[in-house]
Every structure is written in structure tokens, then in C-alpha cells.
Amino acid sequence: MPRVFPFRALHFDVAKIGSLDKVVSQPYDKINEATQQKYYERDPKHIVRIAKTKDEPGKDKYAEAGKTLEAWLADGTIVREKEPAIWISHQVFKFNGETRTRKGFVAIGELAEFGKGGVHAHEKTLLAPKKDRFALMTATKGLTEGHIFMLYSDPKNAANSALDPFTKGPPTLEAKDDYGEIHRAWRVTDPKAIAAVQADLAARDIFIADGHHRYEVALQYREECKKQGLKCEGNETYDRRMMTFINMEDPGMVIFPTHRLVSGLKTFEAKEFLSKIAPFFSAKDYGKYTEATRRELVEDLRIEGQVKHCFGFATPAGGLWLLTLIDDKMLDTEIRDQRAPEWKRLDVAILHSLILDRALGITPEMVEQEKHMSYARHADEVWAALPKVQAAFLLNPTKLAEVKVISEKGERMPQKSTDFYPKLLTGFIMNRVSFAR
Numbered sequence: 001m002p003r004v005f006p007f008r009a010l011h012f013d014v015a016k017i018g019s020l021d022k023v024v025s026q027p028y029d030k031i032n033e034a035t036q037q038k039y040y041e042r043d044p045k046h047i048v049r050i051a052k053t054k055d056e057p058g059k060d061k062y063a064e065a066g067k068t069l070e071a072w073l074a075d076g077t078i079v080r081e082k083e084p085a086i087w088i089s090h091q092v093f094k095f096n097g098e099t100r101t102r103k104g105f106v107a108i109g110e111l112a113e114f115g116k117g118g119v120h121a122h123e124k125t126l127l128a129p130k131k132d133r134f135a136l137m138t139a140t141k142g143l144t145e146g147h148i149f150m151l152y153s154d155p156k157n158a159a160n161s162a163l164d165p166f167t168k169g170p171p172t173l174e175a176k177d178d179y180g181e182i183h184r185a186w187r188v189t190d191p192k193a194i195a196a197v198q199a200d201l202a203a204r205d206i207f208i209a210d211g212h213h214r215y216e217v218a219l220q221y222r223e224e225c226k227k228q229g230l231k232c233e234g235n236e237t238y239d240r241r242m243m244t245f246i247n248m249e250d251p252g253m254v255i256f257p258t259h260r261l262v263s264g265l266k267t268f269e270a271k272e273f274l275s276k277i278a279p280f281f282s283a284k285d286y287g288k289y290t291e292a293t294r295r296e297l298v299e300d301l302r303i304e305g306q307v308k309h310c311f312g313f314a315t316p317a318g319g320l321w322l323l324t325l326i327d328d329k330m331l332d333t334e335i336r337d338q339r340a341p342e343w344k345r346l347d348v349a350i351l352h353s354l355i356l357d358r359a360l361g362i363t364p365e366m367v368e369q370e371k372h373m374s375y376a377r378h379a380d381e382v383w384a385a386l387p388k389v390q391a392a393f394l395l396n397p398t399k400l401a402e403v404k405v406i407s408e409k410g411e412r413m414p415q416k417s418t419d420f421y422p423k424l425l426t427g428f429i430m431n432r433v434s435f436a437r
Contacts, residue, residue: 002118004107004201005235006084006194007242009187010143010430011173013079017045020175024183024427027146028052029129029213045077047427051136051145062139069140078430084235085187086194087172087429088163089244091422093181095254102252102422103160105197106185106429108240109150109206111218118205120407124415125212126368133217142221142236142433147424148211148243152204153404155249162196163188173428181422185429201245207407209420215241231436242431244424248400255403256419257395259312259382260351261374265360268390270315276359280330281323289318297322298379298394305396309350312394316386325350340409346402347395348417355393367415375416 012023022043025031031039031052039048049068053061072078087106092099112119137143163186171184188194208215218241225238232238246253262268274283284300286293297320301312309325325331331344335353343349356362362372374389376382382392398418406413 002112002201002206003110004086004198004243004245005110005240006086006189007108007235007240007431008081008084008434009087009106010078010080010432012045012047012427013076014173016076017043020173020428021177023047024175024177024425025051026178027210027423027426028133030423045072047145050140050143051426060139062135065136066139066141069143080432081187083189085189086163086197088167088184088186088188089424089429090167090171090184091181091252091424092184093179093252093254093422095421100252100254102246102254103250104244104246105159105163105188106147106242106244107197108235108431109148109243109245110240111215111222113219115410119215120205120207120410121212121215122207122403122407122411122413123212123417124368124412125216126370126415128370129213130217130220133213134220137217137221138224140432141435142225142238143430144214144218144242144432145430146211146214146426147429148214148218148241149209149420149424150243150245151207151209151248151400151403152201152245153248154200154204157247157249158200159197159245160247160250162193162200166190166193175425175428177422177425179422183422183425183428205408206245207248207404209246209403209418210423211243225433232434233436234434236431236434238433242429248404253400254421255397255400256377256421257397258416258419259376259379259395260356260393261376261382261385261389262356262360262362262372262391262393263374263389264372265362265390268360270317270319270391273359273391274321277323277355279326280334280354281325283313284322284324286320286322289314289320293320294379294383301394301396305347309345309347310396311347311351311355312392314382314386314392314394316389323355340406340411342402342405342409343411343413346398346406346413346417348398348414351393351395352414364414377419 050065053065091102172187173185311323313321335344
């Protein structure tokens, strides 16, 4: 099972920066060009200048990120803790009108190949993001400015219980993200508390919730460092990677769906599409496209999705339908991939296999190459995008129990199957490999 270690974290010097709100960001894969520009304008010391540097003619953006990091370390913008610590991590956020707190801790975890050492993945990865993150990690000499979100199961909540006493005072670090959610962290150096966390995690498997690309890149970087014969000092080695660990049983756990937007097909006609999927799905037509019918579709999707496999379907011409699988027994034969029965009963697997691939010709290879497919988190984003796409499919969120069982079976869900909320902030707590001098 994986071992976890305290580490000498890097973070912005609050006394020099002021509010961390100005310099932290959403994860790199949530930063589009507009968000990147907004971050650049927000503060000259914003982490985006390292995490997702702008392309400029005649410049290597990764080399520029490395130079920026070195400059900020030299002038004290970013500082390194002198003593190894585990960091308590709390996110306070609003969900369905309620205030929730998701509790966890940040440590460096020992890297292991998937399926070995108690580390499990559940989602496929894409080549382009891995190439990008590897180039950045190489240029910054092992900086990890973003987290890997790890899940573990502990109904007794032992690790958080060992850490809770250290949250009675003000947090060491605090920031508000772009959505108004609050992120707090407390530094813990107490040997007994750290030992209790290490003992508890050593007995458990861990599951990647978010950060599959970053984990695979960390494995790649480890192998490259070994090939070069590089040596490390201290806990911060290339055999370990910064991770945030969250108990699956934590009441603050929330997963959002990731809706699919289809574009660029040579032809698409809703009537023909509905005819193709008729053997598998019933289609409830909501008639005139209005704000009221959109709300009705979203609510029906949520309620019916508790007992059936169903999807919202919308077109720019104003059509709205609820597509409901007629009989899930057909999945064992109609989904022809050699997959576990649990995989075949994932909403995202059904959508990708029976609708996107079979009915629309969007193959898994096309999805991996990001052809014909884009994504939206909220229904409002779907409605806003509709005029520019050919079709949209709305989903219910993947269930946490599904993530666990798929991971344990060594299966991988289609890309963008889970969206854990809130995201862990980039640039809030960081780590860097400590190479021997």
C-alpha cells in the first residue's frame, strides 16, 4: 500500500503577496484562453505564468516558466518551508443552497504503477495534456504546482481525526477561488499526528479522483530522472508526488457531471439520429424550446437517473428530448467491448458506446484526439454553447461507488467521466523535487 510523507512545501509568501486570492488558479485543464488572459491581468505574480504560460513568438513557454519560477524563488515571492509537514486541507463551499466542508490533507505520496502498490486509476488520459505537463515539469526541475486528488475509504475517519485538533487556530494559508469557495490549509509538524496519518494510509488502497494526467507524467518523470542517474536529498524525491488525500466517506464529497457537446460532423439531423437509437432508447419530446422546458428536462434527468440510465439531448434548432435506455440487459451484448459488467452500466460508457460511437461515428480514437467533442460542466454552459454545436448530451454525475469498483477492476472510464468539486487550487501549496547538489 502507498506510503505518504511530510514535505517542505513551497507557497507564495503571504507577507509579500498579500491576498493569495490574487495569485492562485483553477487547475491547468480548466484554464482556457480567456481565463488565462484574466489571470495574467489579475496580478504580475499570478501562478498562471508558471502553470500555463502564454505562447509568445520566438520563446519556449516552458523555459520561460522555469525562469519565472527561479526568479520568484530568488526574490522571495515563493518560499520553501524549512521543516517537513503534512498540510490539513479544507474547502468550504456552497452546494444546493447548503454550506459544506470537504476535509483532507496534503502530503507527498510514493509513486507506484497502476494496480501495484495500492494505487488505482479510473479514467483514460489524453496524449496532448501529458506532453504539456511533462515539458513543464522538466523545465521547472520537478515542480508540482497542481495537486493529484486521491481518494481512500475509511468509515472510521482515523486520519482526519488525528489532524482535526490542529485546525482550532487560524489557518496557515487561505484563499478564495474564482467561484467564491474558501480554501484553507494548516501546517502540521507534530510527529505523533504525522505518524498516525502514515499508519492509517499505509493500510489502504488509494484511487485517483482527479489528476490522472499528472500522475502518469510523474511516473514518466521518475523514469527519466532514473535514466539520468539523478540523486535527491530530503523527502522531496522524484519517487514521490504531491497529493491531496480525501476520505470517500467525507460528507463534503461532491461530483458534478461533464456534459458532451458534439460538433464538426459532416451531417447531423435529429430525426435520423433518433431513428438510429430507437432500438435502445425511448425519447420523450419536450416540444417547444423554452427556459421552462429546459428546467423540466434537467429535473426529469435527475429524478429518472436515480433508477434508470438516461440522457438529455438538445439541438441548436431548439429540440429537447430525454433519452432513456429501454432495457439494461441488452448492454451485455450490445456493448461489444470486452469489459466488466459494471463498466457497461456506467452512464458515460453507455453514451460513448451506443450513442457517440455507434450512432454518430465518434470513435474512442476520435475522442482521445479531441475530435468532434467538447465538454461543459453546467447545464447553463450547454445552453450557451448550443448555437455553435450540432448536438448536446446532458448526463447525471458518476457515482462515487462506481469510481471505486471500476478502479478496483482495473478498468478505465471514458475521458471526462468525473468532475469533483471544488477543484484543488493550483499554486496554493506546491512541491519541488529536491535534487542533490
